[in-house]
Amino acid sequence: MPAAPQESRPDSLTLATRSEVRHDWSLEEIEALFALPFNDLLFRAQQVHRAHFEANAVQVSTLLSIKTGACPEDCKYCPQSGHYNTGLGKEKLLEIEKVVEQARAAREAGASRFCMGAAWKSPRERDLEVVLEMVRRVKELGLETCMTLGMVDTDQAGRLAEAGLDYYNHNLDTSPDYYGEIITTRTYADRLETLGNVREAGMKVCSGGILGMGEAPRDRAALLQQLVKLEPHPESVPINMLVKVPGTPLENVEDLDPIEYIRAIAVARLLMPKSHVRLSAGREQMDDSTQALAFLAGANSIFYGDTLLTTGNPQVKKDRALFDRLGLHPERRETCTDEAGQQAALTAALEANAVRQAAAAQESAAGRLAYDAAQA
Numbered sequence: 001m002p003a004a005p006q007e008s009r010p011d012s013l014t015l016a017t018r019s020e021v022r023h024d025w026s027l028e029e030i031e032a033l034f035a036l037p038f039n040d041l042l043f044r045a046q047q048v049h050r051a052h053f054e055a056n057a058v059q060v061s062t063l064l065s066i067k068t069g070a071c072p073e074d075c076k077y078c079p080q081s082g083h084y085n086t087g088l089g090k091e092k093l094l095e096i097e098k099v100v101e102q103a104r105a106a107r108e109a110g111a112s113r114f115c116m117g118a119a120w121k122s123p124r125e126r127d128l129e130v131v132l133e134m135v136r137r138v139k140e141l142g143l144e145t146c147m148t149l150g151m152v153d154t155d156q157a158g159r160l161a162e163a164g165l166d167y168y169n170h171n172l173d174t175s176p177d178y179y180g181e182i183i184t185t186r187t188y189a190d191r192l193e194t195l196g197n198v199r200e201a202g203m204k205v206c207s208g209g210i211l212g213m214g215e216a217p218r219d220r221a222a223l224l225q226q227l228v229k230l231e232p233h234p235e236s237v238p239i240n241m242l243v244k245v246p247g248t249p250l251e252n253v254e255d256l257d258p259i260e261y262i263r264a265i266a267v268a269r270l271l272m273p274k275s276h277v278r279l280s281a282g283r284e285q286m287d288d289s290t291q292a293l294a295f296l297a298g299a300n301s302i303f304y305g306d307t308l309l310t311t312g313n314p315q316v317k318k319d320r321a322l323f324d325r326l327g328l329h330p331e332r333r334e335t336c337t338d339e340a341g342q343q344a345a346l347t348a349a350l351e352a353n354a355v356r357q358a359a360a361a362q363e364s365a366a367g368r369l370a371y372d373a374a375q376a
């Protein structure tokens with residue numbers, strides 16, 4: 001009779017990762033995590049996840065592009081860059097009332113956080129004044145607020161914090177070594193400086209990257225190493241899968257193996273045990289099984305709705321069905337502690353929101369409500 005296959009024994013490396021919050025991970029240590037047998041990696045990630053989070057709760061955010069297109073930066077993955085012809089029109093900053101209306105709809109649909117993105121290098125003074133008012137008004141609805149506006153200096157970060165902005169998103173995108181292949185109009189150091197300004201102003205940090213841009217496995221490890229060096233770790237870590245948009249320089253890059261994507265989610269969970277790891281842009285291209293694996297690997301945040309800029313996002317109903325099949329539920333908001341009540345409210349609101357979004361999609365065929373996946 002053949003011997004039963006031996007179970008992988010937990011080694012000191014995997015045991016050491018169980019719940020520690022560290023900032024000094026070496027590249028070799030991180031690569032060793034990536035190299036673990038897949039089942040061992042997911043098992044460890046799930047253990048760490050359960051030590052810090054409610055196992056089946058997923059934080060749900062909604063995203064709105066408040067200013068789309070004609071960005072002066074040259075991020076090679078981004079349809080909003082003015083450097084590439086992707087057919088995306090240039091739009092003005094949305095009116096405050098439109099933003100508030102969308103935020104209200106997001107709240108009704110069960111979102112706990114409302115994220116607003118603008119395709120800017122950095123906000124101009126006259127735009128910042130409007131944006132500050134948007135933050136105040138969305139806050140009044142009882143939603144957490146998040147913005148991504150490009151680079152911000154200490155003064156701008158301070159004013160955003162004062163207006164009540166909870167999170168600022170600014171992604172590192174990729175490893176320092178690969179960065180120059182993707183963006184040339186601002187440096188890695190610029191990005192780290194903005195993150196420092198955000199933290200100094202007292203806001204929470206949302207920062208992650210994009211996988212599948214032709215980077216080497218070592219670059220994925222190096223990106224995560226940069227994120228764990230941040231003290232404290234970013235509260236929110238979006239791990240995006242590249243959405244290949246025709247007209248961008250990366251439109252024909254080779255697909256990333258979904259298993260490698262799941263590994264990156266699991267390693268992010270191990271390295272940043274207390275952060276929300278977000279399954280972000282690229283979700284529409286993933287089948288349900290891949291998304292299920294991502295949740296198992298420790299992803300516990302998503303965007304829903306169809307407002308991810310120009311790159312789409314699974315429809316609300318589809319998300320709801322997946323949550324049902326997996327027994328997941330939205331992370332509780334402080335205002336709602338009754339899980340059953342919340343579920344019922346969410347179901348009703350999702351239906352209403354789907355109708356509203358279909359109408360909005362018709363009205364904005366040119367991508368008016370779309371969002372910058374790069375900044376997601």
Ligand code: SF4
Binds near residue numbers: 071081374
């Ligand atoms: S990712 Fe952001 S900064 Fe880069 S081109 Fe797109 S909108 Fe501009």
